Each structure stands twice: as C-alpha cells, then as structure tokens.
Amino acid sequence: MEAQLPEELSSEQRAKILAEALPYIRAFHGKRILIKYGGSAMTQENLKRFFAEDIALLSFIGVKPIIVHGGGPQIGALLKKIGKESRFVSGLRVTDAETMDVVEMVLVAKVNKDVVSLINSFGGKAVGISGRDGGLIKAKKAKRIAGVDEDLGLVGDVDKINPEIISCLESSAFIPVVAPVGAGPGEKPFNINADTAAGALSASLKTEKFILLTDVPGVLDSDGVMISSLSEEQAEDLITKGVVSGGMIPKIGCCLNALRGGVPKAHVIDGRVPHALLLEMLTDEGIGTEIVREKAPGI
Amino acid sequence: MEAQLPEELSSEQRAKILAEALPYIRAFHGKRILIKYGGSAMTQENLKRFFAEDIALLSFIGVKPIIVHGGGPQIGALLKKIGKESRFVSGLRVTDAETMDVVEMVLVAKVNKDVVSLINSFGGKAVGISGRDGGLIKAKKAKRIAGVDEDLGLVGDVDKINPEIISCLESSAFIPVVAPVGAGPGEKPFNINADTAAGALSASLKTEKFILLTDVPGVLDSDGVMISSLSEEQAEDLITKGVVSGGMIPKIGCCLNALRGGVPKAHVIDGRVPHALLLEMLTDEGIGTEIVREKAPGI
Amino acid sequence: MEAQLPEELSSEQRAKILAEALPYIRAFHGKRILIKYGGSAMTQENLKRFFAEDIALLSFIGVKPIIVHGGGPQIGALLKKIGKESRFVSGLRVTDAETMDVVEMVLVAKVNKDVVSLINSFGGKAVGISGRDGGLIKAKKAKRIAGVDEDLGLVGDVDKINPEIISCLESSAFIPVVAPVGAGPGEKPFNINADTAAGALSASLKTEKFILLTDVPGVLDSDGVMISSLSEEQAEDLITKGVVSGGMIPKIGCCLNALRGGVPKAHVIDGRVPHALLLEMLTDEGIGTEIVREKAPGI
C-alpha cells in the first residue's frame, strides 16, 4: 500500500523536503555507491518499483550506483520445477554442474534482466552483466568449510576483480547491474555468494558507500534495539560476543571486508521500507545501521 | 517564516515527494535553463536563501542554470546617497556617464557578488560576470522611443551575444551569474534592461526554458484569474486586446523573444513563493504562467 | 579432428600464408563486422573453439566484431526438462510467459555466457548483453502470420535499435555478444528470431559485412551447385523462382534487409568448416555465398 500524502501538504512543504536533499546530493555527486539488492525489495512488486525508481533518480542526480543482486528464492523455484534437489552444507548450496546451469540461468537472465528492465522503465540506463563478462570477477573454488568433509562443487570465492567493464559502462552513464557468477578456472561459471561479491566489488571499486538491502531493520543489540552506528571494532565485537548471529554474521563480514578495502561507510538497511535507498542517501534520517571505518586504510 | 512540516509526515511520505521529482530531473538533465532573477526573491532575506539553495540543487542534479539579475532598487538607493537624481522617460532611466557608473557598480559588484556568494555558501560553484566580460553582450545605443525627444544616454539594446564565456564556465560546472551591462561602441558600458538581456541570452543559448521570477502570481486574464498556459498567439492577443498592461507587457515581450529564438517554453512565476524554482522545475504542480512555442522555428 | 599440417611445411611457407592476410587486414581494419552465430559452429566442441579463437584474433588485428547468437536446440532441451511442450505455427514457437522465461534464461545466461567465456579464454574481451540492456532492442509484438488464426504470444519484431551500448563497449575494445531478446511494451521480454535481430543490428550499425554462419555450404542453384556471388536482384529472383526454399528463404531475407540498410556485403557461410570466419575474412578463397548491394542506398 502506497504512502498517502496528508491532504494539507502545501507546495512550500513539498519544496522544503526537496531542498533538504541538497547537502546529500552535494556530498554524493559523482561518487560510486555499491548496492547489494536482495530480499523483499527484490520480490515484492511495489518495493521493486520503488527501488528501480530510486536507482534511476540517483543516477540522474549524478550518483554512480552499481547494483549486485542475489536470487536465492527464484533459483529454488526453478530447481524444484526440473525436479532437482539441492543439499545444503553450512547454509551453502552444494552446486554440481546441472545446478550451476540453473543458478546461472536464473541470476544472469531472469533476475538480472528484470532488474535492468524495471530501472529502464523509469528512464534509467541500466545494463546487466555477470562476473564472466569482460573478466569482471575471476573466481576460485571456495575453500572447504572447516570440519565439513563434503565438496561444495562449483561454489566460488572472489579471486580477482577487473573493474574495466564497470568504468566503461559508467563513462557513458550506464548503470551496471551485476549477477554474482564468476569465471572460474577454465572460464567455467562459479556460484558466488551475492553479499560476498558485492563487498569485494565495493572494495575494488573504492565506492563511497556499501549498502546492503535486507529484510531486517538493521543490526540489533542484545536487547533487540537497533544500533544506528557502529565502528569497525564494535561490529567485530558484536560477532565475537555472539550478540549478532545467523545470517547477520556474514552480512557484517562483507561490510567489514568493504571497509578494510577502503570504503568509508557500510550500511545494513531495511529494504522493506518504501524508497529505502532515497531515505538513506538523501534525508537527514538515514535508516538502519551504519558501520564506519575508523581510519584511513594503511595508516 | 519557514514552512512547517506536519508532525506526522513519515519517512515514506518524504521519500514519495523526492521520488515524484524523477520525471522532471530526467527531463531537464544536462539542459540549460535561463532564469531572470529579480523582485522580492532578490530582496527578501529568506527568499534569497531559498533561491540560492534551489540553484545549487539544480546544478548538482545536472541542470545547467544561467542567471541574469536586475537591481533597480539598489541602484536608486546609491544614486540617492550620492545626491544624483534620475529622470525617467517612458519608464526608462535617462543614463548619463555618472549614472552609468553607479548602475555598473551596483549591478556588477554589489548585487552580482551577493548572488554569487549566497549560491556558493550552499556549495554551488557560481561565477559572476557582466556582459562586458569575454565580449558576452555587445550593446548598441537604444533607439529613441517614438514620440519622445529626449536622448536616453547610455541605455542600450542587445546587439550581439558571444556565448563562449558561458560555455567555458559550464564546461567546468560553474554557474554563470550575469549582470546586464553590455559593451557598447568603444567598449563603453551600456545599461541594458535585465528582462531584455535575459530573453536575448535565453534565445542565443537555446535554453530549454526561460523563467522570469516576478512579484505577481503569473499572467492574469480579464477577470483577474491566473492563466496557467498560453500559446504564443494567445499571449500576443492578451497584449493587443489590452488584457495585460503596465510592467507585464515588456515581460511577455521578452518571453516571446525567447520563444521566437527557439526556446520551447517561457514561464512567468511568482518569486514570492518559497523555493519557487524547485516547484516549477521538479513538481507536478508548476506555478505561474507558461507560454509555449507553437511549433519548431522555421517550420 | 584437427587439420594436420604437412610435415614438410617450412617456416617460409608458414610466413607466406600469414603475409597473404595483409590486404584483408588492411581492408577491414577498424571496420564493424556483424556475425550471426549459430548451428554446428555453436554446438560442436572443436568448432566452438575455432570460432572463439577467430573472434579474438579478428578483434586483436583491429576488426570490430559484433556477435548475435541463437539457441534453438538448447531452448528445446530445457523446455523438455521442465515438461513444457511448444506448439509451432509456421515454424515459429508459440511463446507464452513461461516459455519466454525459458527462452530468456537459455539465451541470455547459458548460451550467451558460454560464448563470452570461450572468447575470453583466448584473450578476447567479450561482454554479453541482451536486447533489453541499455535499451538496445525495442521490440513490438510480431504481426500475425497471414492466414493463421493463432496468437504467437511473446514473439516480437524489432521496433527500434539504440546502438549506444554497442558503441560504449567498442570504445573500450570490448566485443559485444548479443542475445536476441528485445524489450517489448512495458519493458517485457520478447523472443526475436536471431537471424532477424542480427540483420536489423547490422543495418543499424552500418557494419562493413553481415555474416551468417550456417550449416550449409552456401546458397545453391537449381543444380545444387553453390553460387559464390549474387547481386541483390539475383538473390530476390532465386526466392521468387523457388530455387531456394525452406530455411534458406528467411536467411536470404535477413541478408537483403542488411543490404537495404546500407551494409555493402552479406555472406552465407559454412560454419562447419574449421576457422570459417578467418577463411572468409583473411584469405583469397572466401567461402560460401556473398550477396552484394548493387549501389549506394538512396541513389
């Protein structure tokens, strides 16, 4: 259900809100922002539209968004359709060649092109690529998980990023939308976790922000209260002390990787809020949790 | 007094208003907009700030604003201070050399640099020039007014525009702020009516819009009701039939000149409305009266 | 089985063959060549490698190849796997939304990225896109086939080409590999015949050549003898007189469309010959049938 604007909202009030965006527009003008796109924002029809609209708007006002998307649920659906069952080890899908085919088809075609088309329907200039295009993401076979005997198959880690294709697209004001499939040994496709790929790209591209769109309000403290700002060290502490757990651990891990790579700020935000991206980028409020690099890398 | 936002305005509602701006941002991205700046918007402290903020914001989101300002009241004040009286003929100030000195000093220094500095205080990159800089405006002595015997002195008409300095500034994302003084014969300064200079520049620069900030709601019909849209022909009719009169006649004249020079739309808007520019450029409402070129020039 | 070089082939003989390529390299340096890739050259392992090697080589010596590929057999295989049957009307697959999903997944992900990766494994810099990326191919619903009552669903015709993304990729020496899916009304995916898409792109990009890789030696005359060169008029005659028939008719149709769009030469060549592209482009022999535009378009 869309937000209703109060009847009495005058022109002046509308203008005031627009004008409030100025300092943020100024700050992010010409800057790269890496957005990991996933969760409800990618499955709920109206949230998808808000997201696409936000990306188009950010692009027009001079921000350079780069999107990395996941696609877990859609992959499961197709696997089911072809009667292929997946086994999971420590939450990772064991990926044989047939599964990889499905993963790639869903991510690179179905999901990727839907995101691209929706952005383009709002006048954006999105172009979808995978990590195999232009040698963007070189993958290596993921290390075995400690204590697990089973081979995960075509699950990969990021080995090397070659950002040339991103710069090429940006130079003509195209918006890159990246499916997290890498080119492994022999140029074979490897399944890379989307959060991981996003964090690695953010670090390699030295983006100004790394934003994770999730289905939670942000990082919660031990009382279940959202924390609005964390230092790197505090974020590490939360993991060590077991305050955060489950799916939030790898998310914070990707944020920390981005920060260590030189990104000044990472954000875990609630993709269920309409126009979450605009709110985070262009208003005083911000939403969700930010994790801040303590100091310049290497100093 | 600033607009108060209703307490209950939620994040979603804020975001919705920002998102509404997308189609306008898309439409004006990379386009030149000529704004004639004057009236209350140039004298009232809070309106001045709103205007400067709007210009900075437009510049950041990819619009290329060019500002031409007037300065009548401030000129009168200084003339009074030095005990110099002006005679007016048909509403035009008879301009001898001493008066011209005052005109130029007020327009080119005091008024121009105040506009520049205010925009810069919001992070814009404004640069103030006069029509004498870089040969921007060549002036010729204004024709005598029919039936008037008196020489108007250093009052000038636009003879030729050399837009090189505007393009140069734009190429580095500077915002040109132009004082309406032209270089007449012998490179002497000539006093040019600001509306006239603005219309001529708009036509020469083929801007996407020509916006006149005034102290009236717009063009009114014979019942005193504001007209929101006019064709060129209708605008001419209003003058011929005497519906509009007084100071509105030359304003519509400048609009028509801009349209004839190839500008698609001219707007007479109410500069007393806070953020009038943003409202006109980035919301569904628009404000004031637009005058629309009927067809492509020369077809 | 790979070609064996005669034992006695001396260095001089090798050098002579390399040197023979000079006039062709000279002629096509910096020129765009559109290659429709399909048939055995896309399914047989060694032919796939020869093709990828040829593309990489052409790219390195200064030719600008653009590849459009099909994928019929692979689509059928996946449809079968998910238990979806296709009905064909006049040889065209009736495409409902579920079928379109499969078409897009196979073309845009599986087939496209395999081509991309294979070229990249030879050092090329290929990037795979679909017609939905960057607004490359706008599609419209295909017209009903005369005398057929059935709606073909999401089968599309090319409505408009926006070549900006191709130029962008070329400017950084990337090799565009295009899957023939277009953005129809509402940015929905439409299935476009690969030959048709290739011909339309060739015409829009004003390529120097349009090359159709097929599984036949070329165009045959009524005695079954291959014709090495045809004028536009002669090609039209062959169709009118029924000399060519079946699948060859639309292939010649696409060639003629490219020629009418300004492409000087179209070629129907035998993709079953190893390194067919290199032979066609860089040796005296040429292979298959060329169709030649009679005169400059519009004269």
Place this chain on the structure above:
Amino acid sequence: MEAQLPEELSSEQRAKILAEALPYIRAFHGKRILIKYGGSAMTQENLKRFFAEDIALLSFIGVKPIIVHGGGPQIGALLKKIGKESRFVSGLRVTDAETMDVVEMVLVAKVNKDVVSLINSFGGKAVGISGRDGGLIKAKKAKRIAGVDEDLGLVGDVDKINPEIISCLESSAFIPVVAPVGAGPGEKPFNINADTAAGALSASLKTEKFILLTDVPGVLDSDGVMISSLSEEQAEDLITKGVVSGGMIPKIGCCLNALRGGVPKAHVIDGRVPHALLLEMLTDEGIGTEIVREKAPGI
C-alpha cells in the same frame, strides 16, 4: 606623449627589433605570468592603453597573463562623494560594512571592467572576476597590527586559494583579471590588499614570474641608485638594514612570498614607462629590479 620613431628607421631595423624578441617569446611560451597592475599605469590614459595592448599581445604570443589590480584612488573618490570618511591605521583603511560596499563596487565593477574592456578593445579576451567568484580567494579577518588597539573591520588576509576558475578561463584562452576582494566567513566580502592578493595568487598558481607595476624605477640602494638584480637574501637584508622603507617594504614582502611559494623570479618595475611590460618580457634590457629565488623550494 608618444615615442617618436626616428625617421631613418629602416625596415631592417624594425625587423631586427622584432627578431630580438624571439628568445623571450620562446622562454615564456605557455607560461603563466602574474601581473600586479596599479599606480600611474592604471590612471594615466595613454599608459592604460599601452598596458592593455601589451597584455593582448602577450596573450596572443602564447603567454598566459593573470592580472590583479588595486584601486585605492578611485575608492577614495567615491567615498568622498558619498560623504564617508575613512580612518587609516598603519596605512590600512578601517573598513566597516558601508566602506566595504564602496570598496567592492569600485574594485569589482568600475576598475575591473574598465581594465577588461580596454584589453578587449585590443582584441584580447579578458574576463573580470573577484576573489568571491568560484571560491577563488577565501579570506580570513586580518590579524590585529601589533600595538594597535583598533579593529580594522572587514580587512582580510588570504586564507586559501582555489585556482579552478583561473584554469577554466585559461583553458579557453581567456585572460583573468582579478579584483582583490575575498570571500570571508559567511561568504562576506573582505578587503584584501592588492599586492598581497597578487603575491598569494602568484605562489598558488606557480607562475613563471611575478611582476609588480609601480610608480618607482625599482628598488634603490642607499645611494638612490636602482639595483637591477637581488637575491632573496639580499632583498631581506635591504629591509632589515633599513635601506628600503615605506611602501617599498610590503612590496618586497609580497615578492618574497611569491618566491617562497615557488615562483622563480619577481620584478618591481616602473609602470610609468610606456609598454613597460613588453620591455620587461621581450627585450634584452629588462627594466626595474628583479628578485631571484636562490634555489628550488624545499631543497
């Protein structure tokens, strides 16, 4: 009175003089030269014309001149006209807001545009700006003078130079003419001593030369004889030992500041000599006193 050329001056002799300029043209080609313009050269009609002609010529032969001008006498005249008296403390004008208005109007409008127009009348492409344009000169309130209790008001020191607007103008071959008004806290105008502003700009822009046009022949030794060349150290000595005094002390101070900022040579030359600039720049004689940096900065 203009110089008369001896009747007998032959073509050869004319050509010889032109040819003598070659080594100087070669040396300064493409180099920035900062000229502080003031004194008689700015008030005497024929000297003004010679100066403007020289600047246009230098610009055409590939030198990049940047001009900073003062305007003391003209300021005094207008203050007198409006009946405002100035108090001076240690030679600095106590500048209240009303005085600042006058200072800015005279410098930025009257004086600046007259210089610009005169250069343009010789075919140069001058553009006049103030330190408030494009954030060129950030000013801070000047420190109190030791032992003086009085606040000097809006008298400023150079806090920061942002040379972007200078580079922008130079990139289109415009000649920047700068009025020494800076943007102080709150973007308010501050009155900066022209010599000081010129020296700071020269250092920031790493000009090849810093030239002060004055109304004296150069720096004189204790016998009143002009010194043609001084090292930094010797120049400092002259001040310490009291050989130079009065207005020459701050002039040498600005020269030393420029040298410390990396400018290789500063010149104090006699602006009363017709074409003083050309003589200094393009002939064997040079005029006035040069002060030479002893060694590369920081070595």
Place this chain on the structure above:
Amino acid sequence: MEAQLPEELSSEQRAKILAEALPYIRAFHGKRILIKYGGSAMTQENLKRFFAEDIALLSFIGVKPIIVHGGGPQIGALLKKIGKESRFVSGLRVTDAETMDVVEMVLVAKVNKDVVSLINSFGGKAVGISGRDGGLIKAKKAKRIAGVDEDLGLVGDVDKINPEIISCLESSAFIPVVAPVGAGPGEKPFNINADTAAGALSASLKTEKFILLTDVPGVLDSDGVMISSLSEEQAEDLITKGVVSGGMIPKIGCCLNALRGGVPKAHVIDGRVPHALLLEMLTDEGIGTEIVREKAPGI
C-alpha cells in the same frame, strides 16, 4: 652585413615597434602560412639565419608555418661532381633515374636537413619530410611540353595531396619542412618543381597566405616599378599582355593556382631583404607584391 640600430633608439621606441605587431599577430594566430623558400634566402649565410629565426618566431607566436624548399643550385653542384650532365628542355631538367637519385639526395637530405637544423638551432621544432612520406604528394608523370618531342623522364606533376602527415605534425607544434619529391606510379620518386608543389600544398591545406620568397623586389609593371597589390584578373592580364615574362610567369601561375584553391592572398616577396618574412607578416609596410583572390571560391 647586419642592420645597425641607431644609437639613440630608446626603450620606448623599441617597445613601440613590438606593439605595432599586435594586429598582425592577432590576425594570423592559429593560421597556416605556406612559404616557398628559395633563392638567396636559402644560399646566403646571414639570410638563411634570418629566415630560420623568423620561422621559429612565427611558430612561437601561434602562426603555423609550412615550408616548401627548392634546391636547384645544390643539385647542379653534385651532378657536376659526379660528372653527370643534364639536358634542359624548356627550362626543365630531363631527369633520368641517376639524375633523380641526385635530385632526391640533395633535396631530401642535404638541403632539407640544413633548413630543419637551422630552425631548430633557434628553438623551433622543425621536422623535414619529402612528398613520399606518409603519402603526402602523389605524383604523375608530367605532360609533354607542347611542341617538344623529348620525354622529360621522372619529372612529375602533383596528382593528389594527402595532408594527414602535415596535420599530425602541427598537432604537436612541429614545423613541417617539405622537399618537393613526389611518390609516382610504383611509389617511385618524381622530381616536382618546388613552386608548383608549394602552390598545390597551399591550396590543399587552405592556408591563409601563400608566400613566395624570390630574388626580385616583386612583380614589376611595364615601367619597371613594383606593383604592391594585384587582383587575380590583373595578374592574369600582366601575363597575357606580356608585361611579366620569363621566370616570373610560372611564379604568378603558382600564386593563381593557390588562390583558385581557396587561399585568400599570395605574395611574391624579396627574400634578399633581411627578415623579409617578419616584415611581410608583422609590420604595416608589407613588402613585395600581393595577389588577392577576388571573391570566395565557387561563388
């Protein structure tokens, strides 16, 4: 013997002469000037130096000089040395292969590189090429002279000019010095008359001026008085009526060819005058005879 400057020539007088050059520098800034270099200016030591100095100076002040030189006397000297005699037919040297070798060696090596080096010794950036380099001058065998039975051998006419190498050199501010040898059929060297080559290059490059340095004061009328200015028609008349004769006829012919190719002015000037080029280009006097195109070509 060098010109002596009168003792009493003051600084002001020197400066005045420099300043007089401004309008000429302005007019020729960025313009191409083709100079045919020959005669005494190329053989007399001090004149050679003046010429080289002038070229360097013109280049530094923004003129783009292109030099074409001859070399008749030096060719004769070497032919004599190797005991080869030349037969002349209507003033043209019958050129067999051995003679052509000598012609090319003298023009392309000895003469060309001496000019290049002398200009470079004054700080210019000259590069010597022949018409065979970069395909600059395609030559065809010269037509037989009417009524003459003898074949002239490797004497050529200009068939086609490919100016790419000239533009390439100019883009890095190099000064092209061209030896008049063309690439004939089979890329063989052909001997082209230097005046002819110069006129053809001037026309092809659309230079602003075509200047012929000769050993006469200019074109003389029937009373032996030099004519300072001629229209195309008047120049043709002088030939028709036999007023000019001998070597002056082909010189005027080349001038007329340049004018017909779109060059506005051709000059026949006296290379025996020191700094003849500077005098012609940068002073009020001009020297020699100018021939002026009457109207725009093709109108």
Place this chain on the structure above:
Amino acid sequence: MEAQLPEELSSEQRAKILAEALPYIRAFHGKRILIKYGGSAMTQENLKRFFAEDIALLSFIGVKPIIVHGGGPQIGALLKKIGKESRFVSGLRVTDAETMDVVEMVLVAKVNKDVVSLINSFGGKAVGISGRDGGLIKAKKAKRIAGVDEDLGLVGDVDKINPEIISCLESSAFIPVVAPVGAGPGEKPFNINADTAAGALSASLKTEKFILLTDVPGVLDSDGVMISSLSEEQAEDLITKGVVSGGMIPKIGCCLNALRGGVPKAHVIDGRVPHALLLEMLTDEGIGTEIVREKAPGI
C-alpha cells in the same frame, strides 16, 4: 625464389596457421618494437619486399614498429662515384665534412625514402625522418678509440634522445623510419653507427623488443651451433671468453645496452630468411638468438 605452398594445403591448414598467430598478436598488441634493418634484407629485392610487407602487416595488427636502418654499402658506392676515398680506423669510417654530406644524402634520402615507399606500397603509413628532425637524436663527438691517434671527424655518439616526434607519428598510426644521423654541436650532422642508434632508441622508447636483422643465423657457440636463448650474463660471458668475435661483438653490445635501458628482450635474427620478422613475431618457432634481461632494471 619464392616459397611454394604444397598443392595439398587445404583451407583448414591455412586457417590453422593464421590462428596460431593469435597468442603472439595478443602479446604484442599496442607494443613498440624497435627493428634495426640492414644487411641482405635491405639489399636483395625480394627480401626487401618481404620486410616491407611484414612491417605493414605488423602495423595493421596493432604492433607499433619503429625502424632504424643503416646503409654502408650504398654510401661506399656514392663515395666511389665522386672519387672520394675513405680511411677506416678500427672499422669506423673517418668522416670529414664532404664524406658526411655523402653519408647523410645516402642515408636520409636514398635509403630512407626507398624503405618508406616500399612499406607504403603495401598500404603501410611510413614516414622517414633523421635524428636531426624534431631534435630526435642529439649527438656528441665520439670518443677517441683507445690507442688510436687519429681524429674520426664527424663520427658521433648518442648524447640524448627526445622521443616526442616518435610519439607524435605513432599517435596518428604512422610508422617511423629513422636514418642514423644525429644533430651534433651547432646542429651539425654527425654520423652515428646504426646499431648503436637503434639500441639507444630502443632503450629510450622502452620498446617491448629490440630486433637486429643480420646476415647470420644468430649467435653461435664455440662449436658453431646457434644458441637460441641467452641471459645477459651469458651474453657478456661469450664476449669475455672470446666465443663471439668480430662484428658480432658490437651487435651484442647494442642488445645489452637496450636490455640495460629496460627492454625485456633483444633478438639477433637472420634477415636472409623470407618474412623473418613475421616468423620471429608471430609463430611458435622464433628464429635466431634471443637475449633476455634477467630482472627488472634497478632491482
């Protein structure tokens, strides 16, 4: 006699040979290659053509060749013709002014332009220059040879390389062909050994390879067997131990100079083999001896 291709060489076999070149084309794409051209490859008609064809081909496939040529035999021939005898000291020609004239004429005109024209006849874009053009090679008088009392005259060593003219030509895809004459003191021509000039240019231009075309199969070991690969150290050893002698010593010296200047590989190859360059650059075999830099310079 040209290589005969075996009758039975099929299309596939031809294509295979072309395709074998891919890895080499990839490796040298956009790289500079310095080729010292001399010996039989420069005197035998068919070898000359093969060389020119190879250079044109390398240029078209994206390699940037730079050629330095010698010309000893041709110089001797002309000296003989004019009856001038040369004395040799330690293998170096004592070069008086008259001899220098001959050297320059032969190298810069005859030899250089023949190479240029032959390359151009194959569609290459060659431009011939000497070391005196654009200040490419500054020469100094060669040091006296130890123990030799005689002055060698105008024999020079490379003093300084200014590569601007090479970069300029390359930027327009011209192929520089350099005659080894340098500009000595007073811009006078100096005779520089071609191997020496080539090695110095290779080092200065940081070429990817330095290739010496000679009349021997390569460097031979003490048994007269060709060595295919040598390290720097091994090459030095061969000289020290006297395994190589005579003319091979300075050749290896030039190679070592190039390597020390940062060139990764130098090659001594047999110019008597048809298409020796193509074989060395584009086939698996390579020919002759390579000398490899052991490590990055300065590490």
